[in-house]
Amino acid sequence: MNRLAIPKTYKLAIGGAFPRSESGRTYEVTTPKGAFLANAALASRKDARDAVVAARAAQSGWAGATAYNRGQVLYRIAELLEGRRDQFVEELRLSEGASAAAAAKQVDAAIDAWVWYAGWTDKFSQVAGSGNPVAGPYFNLSVPEPTGVVAAIAPQGVAGGSLLGVVNVVAPILVAGNTVVVIADEKRPLSAISLAEVFATSDVPGGVVNVLTGSPAEMAPWLASHADVNALDLAGAGALEWIDLEIAAADTLKRVLAPEAGIPDPSLHRILAFTETKTIWHTKALI
Amino acid sequence: MASKDVAHAARFLDYAPAPESTSVLHLKKSYGLFIDGDFVDGHGTPFSTISPATEKKIAEIATATPGDVDKAVAAARRAYDKTWSKMSGADRGKYLFRIARLVQERARELAVAETLDNGKPIKESRDVDVPLVAAWFFYYAGWADKLSYAGLGSDPRALGVAAQVIPWNFPLLMLAWKIAPALAAGNTVVIKPAETTSLSALIFAEILQQADLPKGVVNIVTGAGETGAALVRHDDVNKVAFTGSTAVGREIAKAVAGTGKKVTLELGGKAANIVFDDAPLDQAIEGIVTGIFFNQGHVCCAGSRLLVQENVHDEIVEKLKTRLATLRMGDPLDKNTDIGAINSQEQLDRIRSLSDIGESEGAERWTAPCEIPKNGFWFAPTIFTGVQASSTIAREEIFGPVLSVLTFRTPAEAITKANNTPFGLSAGIWSDKGSKILAVADKLRAGVIWANTFNRFDPASPFGGYKESGYGSEGGRQGLQAYLKGGVA
Numbered sequence: 179m180n181r182l183a184i185p186k187t188y189k190l191a192i193g194g195a196f197p198r199s200e201s202g203r204t205y206e207v208t209t210p211k212g213a214f215l216a217n218a219a220l221a222s223r224k225d226a227r228d229a230v231v232a233a234r235a236a237q238s239g240w241a242g243a244t245a246y247n248r249g250q251v252l253y254r255i256a257e258l259l260e261g262r263r264d265q266f267v268e269e270l271r272l273s274e275g276a277s278a279a280a281a282a283k284q285v286d287a288a289i290d291a292w293v294w295y296a297g298w299t300d301k302f303s304q305v306a307g308s309g310n311p312v313a314g315p316y317f318n319l320s321v322p323e324p325t326g327v328v329a330a331i332a333p334q335g336v337a338g339g340s341l342l343g344v345v346n347v348v349a350p351i352l353v354a355g356n357t358v359v360v361i362a363d364e365k366r367p368l369s370a371i372s373l374a375e376v377f378a379t380s381d382v383p384g385g386v387v388n389v390l391t392g393s394p395a396e397m398a399p400w401l402a403s404h405a406d407v408n409a410l411d412l413a414g415a416g417a418l419e420w421i422d423l424e425i426a427a428a429d430t431l432k433r434v435l436a437p438e439a440g441i442p443d444p445s446l447h448r449i450l451a452f453t454e455t456k457t458i459w460h461t462k463a464l465i
Numbered sequence: 466m467a468s469k470d471v472a473h474a475a476r477f478l479d480y481a482p483a484p485e486s487t488s489v490l491h492l493k494k495s496y497g498l499f500i501d502g503d504f505v506d507g508h509g510t511p512f513s514t515i516s517p518a519t520e521k522k523i524a525e526i527a528t529a530t531p532g533d534v535d536k537a538v539a540a541a542r543r544a545y546d547k548t549w550s551k552m553s554g555a556d557r558g559k560y561l562f563r564i565a566r567l568v569q570e571r572a573r574e575l576a577v578a579e580t581l582d583n584g585k586p587i588k589e590s591r592d593v594d595v596p597l598v599a600a601w602f603f604y605y606a607g608w609a610d611k612l613s614y615a616g617l618g619s620d621p622r623a624l625g626v627a628a629q630v631i632p633w634n635f636p637l638l639m640l641a642w643k644i645a646p647a648l649a650a651g652n653t654v655v656i657k658p659a660e661t662t663s664l665s666a667l668i669f670a671e672i673l674q675q676a677d678l679p680k681g682v683v684n685i686v687t688g689a690g691e692t693g694a695a696l697v698r699h700d701d702v703n704k705v706a707f708t709g710s711t712a713v714g715r716e717i718a719k720a721v722a723g724t725g726k727k728v729t730l731e732l733g734g735k736a737a738n739i740v741f742d743d744a745p746l747d748q749a750i751e752g753i754v755t756g757i758f759f760n761q762g763h764v765c766c767a768g769s770r771l772l773v774q775e776n777v778h779d780e781i782v783e784k785l786k787t788r789l790a791t792l793r794m795g796d797p798l799d800k801n802t803d804i805g806a807i808n809s810q811e812q813l814d815r816i817r818s819l820s821d822i823g824e825s826e827g828a829e830r831w832t833a834p835c836e837i838p839k840n841g842f843w844f845a846p847t848i849f850t851g852v853q854a855s856s857t858i859a860r861e862e863i864f865g866p867v868l869s870v871l872t873f874r875t876p877a878e879a880i881t882k883a884n885n886t887p888f889g890l891s892a893g894i895w896s897d898k899g900s901k902i903l904a905v906a907d908k909l910r911a912g913v914i915w916a917n918t919f920n921r922f923d924p925a926s927p928f929g930g931y932k933e934s935g936y937g938s939e940g941g942r943q944g945l946q947a948y949l950k951g952g953v954a
Contacts, residue, residue, distance in 0.1 A: 230936065294572065310941055312923035320927045320941065366501045408932065421723030428718030430887070431711070431732070431933045436725065447951065455938045460905050460916040
């Protein structure tokens, strides 16, 4: 006798909790062929703002964790993702209409990306920082530091990318100690929410990653103009009026990363795009 | 110090005038634009540049119209395509070394011109600005043939034509910060000096001629804001670098949105200078003075918010007043002058208006006893005590010799107050306890932290802001990267 399955309610991920949209709105998520999969939360402007508040509250703690600790947490995400590999493969098969092999390939790439980025947490400062030989009796050191709260739009509708797109956008943002509000793939948001469940059980502090599902066109302008967001990753904004978003971001001089075609490759560049250089001068005694 | 003692100290410090001679200058009556290796006429209405210390006219300066800017960008593009991008890094470096040496050779002339045109004390232009200009070219000259070590892959490439707009507070130094890394990385340049301080850039153009720099590699267009706007908006520039106000920085960020131009913005600041009770107080007093009264406070990274631990507040304010009473304000060309002229009437008006607001919002104003010269633009060193974190003078950049004093009790409160600003350019920490300095430095959201010193600059040391103080670094390897794109051979 077949057991009747228990479908999951897909909600938002804000501040370590999984709330429904405060607006009470949902939208239907289907397979590419139109079969019903879930009612995802249609996040509102208020949800986006709540997510920024959560990200801000979590930022100093995450940045203040040791690089070793952040590396272990990111590695832990890979471990738990590996453990739930079958679930993600199945979810991608349904939501993307992918073959089992293609879905497995995407999940494996996502797991490997977490491992790759986990290894960077205690190295990017050594690569990008510097000891500066200034002409005077000063100890002078430059280190990259996290920019702060980053709003990101995950790749939208990229084949084989509804999970990997989120991972390859979120992971580099986290490496340096930023927190993030990410808008998932609008049409295929389910694996992003399942990924948030992995975060919640991987020692990722609540609020470090906040996942919104719904319309990027609706939410992005509020995030782009939000005064408490420090940077804007437009990776998946290519089909939006992204120049307007960049203009809105200019009001508070946010750092802006331009849209990418497809899924961004893992890169040091993406880690450093969300860092600031801090240079410290300290006097040396004249002895 | 009682007022009688102040008066006595002032008499004691009553030096005879020691003005630097202006005979070293060979100024022209009027200056054109420097485009494609030659001085050419501008097509806009020329304007006068005056000495802010005397309000006397120094020279006539051309205004570049958008058409002139177009010619300058075209010259830079030609030079990039035909000469500069094809030259070896070693040869580019040799030109930069030549420029560094020529700056050293003509250092006195440049310092006098800068002081005359800007109003800053000759001891600063002579001992800080111009030596750093030479150092900047010397530092980046050495990078030109070592770009594969810049951290952007084995074969990084220049961006192309760089549009650069610089402010009036360190005219020649900002020019060097912009031009040296741009050329080392293999870009060509169109640069616009500030309207009130074009003179040293135009003398620098003569240096480029002496260096025999290929024509079009550096083009200098003078004029006001419209000239700068035409330059940064030009379709054929690949890089925009701007130092100036946050308001203009925002406009530039909007103008370049969607163009893919690489951008560096060095904008405003409202730096906290934090003095703990275990600081070496006499050194801290000197650092506070350097922090806010260096260059009349016309410094984006000036330590304009003094955060003093409550138990040493009164002592520090007293010592500060005593020290400020010994500062000498007056003829910027006088070698004994500590405080020169405010750069322009417009800036003086802004400083006055913000200071009046400070007073009307309840802060207590104290002004150093200085004799104000009859002509020119002057503002005596001023301290506000009893300033609230919400006061206008604790929030807005004044860009003048005005210090706002606030207090704190614990390191956590100092950090919170220091970070309570949309800016994030610089900060100072004064303490004898190294572990405390490092812990506080970690928490400050600012790009440059000076511990037991302030307002130090070096070409090897990256400089740049967090938050609304802009983005991108200048100085060091990081500053070189701002003019390169990554590549693998």
